[in-house]
Amino acid sequence: MRVEEVNRCQINNWYPKFKGVSFETIIQELPESFVDYLNDSGPFILPASSVDQDALPNRVHNPYDEDDFQVAEGSEDEAEYVAPPSFPELEQAIKKSIDSLGGAVIPKLNWSVPKDTAWISSTGTLKCTSFSEIALLLKSSDSLVHDLSHAYDSCTDKTSTRPSTFFLALRKWYRSLRPEMEFRCFVRCHNLVGISQREVTGFYPALIEKKDDIRASIHRFFLENIKSKFESEAYAFDVYVKSNGHVKLVDFNPWGGSTIPLLFDWEELENITSNEENMTVDFRIIESQCTVRPGLKTAVPFDYLDTSEGSGWDDFLRKADVQLQQQTKFPEAVA
Numbered sequence: 001m002r003v004e005e006v007n008r009c010q011i012n013n014w015y016p017k018f019k020g021v022s023f024e025t026i027i028q029e030l031p032e033s034f035v036d037y038l039n040d041s042g043p044f045i046l047p048a049s050s051v052d053q054d055a056l057p058n059r060v061h062n063p064y065d066e067d068d069f070q071v072a073e074g075s076e077d078e079a080e081y082v083a084p085p086s087f088p089e090l091e092q093a094i095k096k097s098i099d100s101l102g103g104a105v106i107p108k109l110n111w112s113v114p115k116d117t118a119w120i121s122s123t124g125t126l127k128c129t130s131f132s133e134i135a136l137l138l139k140s141s142d143s144l145v146h147d148l149s150h151a152y153d154s155c156t157d158k159t160s161t162r163p164s165t166f167f168l169a170l171r172k173w174y175r176s177l178r179p180e181m182e183f184r185c186f187v188r189c190h191n192l193v194g195i196s197q198r199e200v201t202g203f204y205p206a207l208i209e210k211k212d213d214i215r216a217s218i219h220r221f222f223l224e225n226i227k228s229k230f231e232s233e234a235y236a237f238d239v240y241v242k243s244n245g246h247v248k249l250v251d252f253n254p255w256g257g258s259t260i261p262l263l264f265d266w267e268e269l270e271n272i273t274s275n276e277e278n279m280t281v282d283f284r285i286i287e288s289q290c291t292v293r294p295g296l297k298t299a300v301p302f303d304y305l306d307t308s309e310g311s312g313w314d315d316f317l318r319k320a321d322v323q324l325q326q327q328t329k330f331p332e333a334v335a
C-alpha cells in the first residue's frame, strides 16, 4: 500500500468530490494545540468550555468544579492542579457548524470516527450536540490512535507516522440509520469485486429477500458515481442503502492494512477475477443466526470475544484442561 492511497481515503480529500452522494459534512482544520491535547497521555482532563458547561453528560464530572476537591492554598496538593486547556476559537467554529447541520453531528478525524466511545456518552450513541461532547469522544477513543499515529503503518513508502494536518469532520447526525443497511464494497483493478454486510454481529432475515435488489443498487451506484472518480486502483468504500433503494456514500478505506474485510478475507478478495462491468458481484450477508460474528465496537478486545481454534481463549482453555487433568491425576501436587 502507498501513502497516496491512504491519503485519498481522508475525508478532507474525498468529501469535496463526493459531497453530492454522501452525508452532509463540514470539515475544519484542527489547531496543533488540540492535536497535542488528543495525543497527551497525561491525566484525563476535558477542555474548559466557554459556552456549554452544562452540556457534559452526567456520568462525566470535572473534579475541579467540586467543592470537596478544592485544595487549601499552600497545601501539597495545590501544586498538582493542572488547569484544563481551552480552545475558544475551535469551540466557536464547532458550535457554528453544529448549528448549521441541524443541531446534532457525528465527529470524524481524517479517517476515523471514535466508534469505540458510544458507551461513554449519555445517549449511548456517537451523536454530539456540543464541543464538550465532541472533545469527550475524541479524547476517550482508542480507534483514533490509528489516525493520530498509525495511519501509514502498512505503507511501503511512508516517511511519517501522521499527516501534516488533522481535520475534524462534523457530519449531520442521522438518528434512524439501520445497521443492516450498511455495506462495505471492495474494488480491485477499478472493478467492484465484493460487497459485505457491514454489521456482522446480527442476522437480519429481511436482507435475504432484498439481496439481489441491494446488490444491483450498489453496483449501479458504483458505476455511476465512484468508478471513474476515485483514483486508486484498489480500495474499499462503505455505503448506506436507504429504504427506497437510494445509496449514500459513507466513506472510503484503503485496500488491506487496517481495513476489516468483514465476511471476506483479503486473500480471497485478491483472487476474485473480474474485468466485466456487468458481472455478478460476490455479495455476502449473514445468512443464518449461526454465522453471526463477535462484535468489534464493544470496546472489548477482539481476542476476548474470539473463541475460534488457535485464538487466545482456545489456548487458555487447552492449558486449563491440561492443568485440570494433572490435578485429577496428582491431587496432592496441588494441595
Ligand SMILES: Nc1ncnc2c1ncn2[C@@H]1O[C@H](COP(=O)(O)OP(=O)(O)OP(=O)(O)O)[C@@H](O)[C@H]1O
Binding pocket: 023, 106, 108, 111, 112, 113, 114, 115, 171, 172, 173, 174, 175, 177, 182, 238, 250, 251, 253
Ligand atoms: N451521519 C451519520 N449519522 C449517524 N450515524 C452515522 C453517520 N455516519 C456514520 N455513522 C455511523 O458510524 C459508523 C462509523 O462511521 P464511519 O464509517 O464513517 O467510521 P470509520 O471510523 O471510517 O469506520 P470504519 O473504519 O469501519 O470504516 C457507521 O457505520 C454508521 O453506523
